[in-house]
Amino acid sequence: MIHELVPGAFVRHPGQPGWGLGQVQSVIENRVTVNFEHQGKQTVNSDVVSLVVVPDPDAP
Numbered sequence: 612m613i614h615e616l617v618p619g620a621f622v623r624h625p626g627q628p629g630w631g632l633g634q635v636q637s638v639i640e641n642r643v644t645v646n647f648e649h650q651g652k653q654t655v656n657s658d659v660v661s662l663v664v665v666p667d668p669d670a671p
Contacts, residue, residue: 615664616635616638616643616657616662616664617635617638618635618636618637618638619634619635620634620635620664621633621634621635621664621665621666621667621668622634622635622645622662622663622664622665623662623663623665624645624647624653624655624660624662624663625660625661625662625663626660627647627650629649629650630647630648630649630650630653631647631648631649631650632647632648632665632668633645633646633647633648633650633653633662634646635662636652638657641656641657641658642654642655642656642657643655643656643657643662645662
């Protein structure tokens with residue numbers, strides 16, 4: 612199970628719950644690109660926002 616910000620990890624943005632579940636696309640230094648189900652692709656500064664890693668929704 613993934614517990615860190617790596618490509619493929621599922622996350623939620625704590626300040627934007629309406630964005631829904633997101634999947635990390637890339638991590639370059641403090642820039643995390645996430646594809647959110649209701650907001651599309653967003654780049655998040657991990658020095659400012661602590662994305663919440665969630666369990667894989669497809670895991671048994």
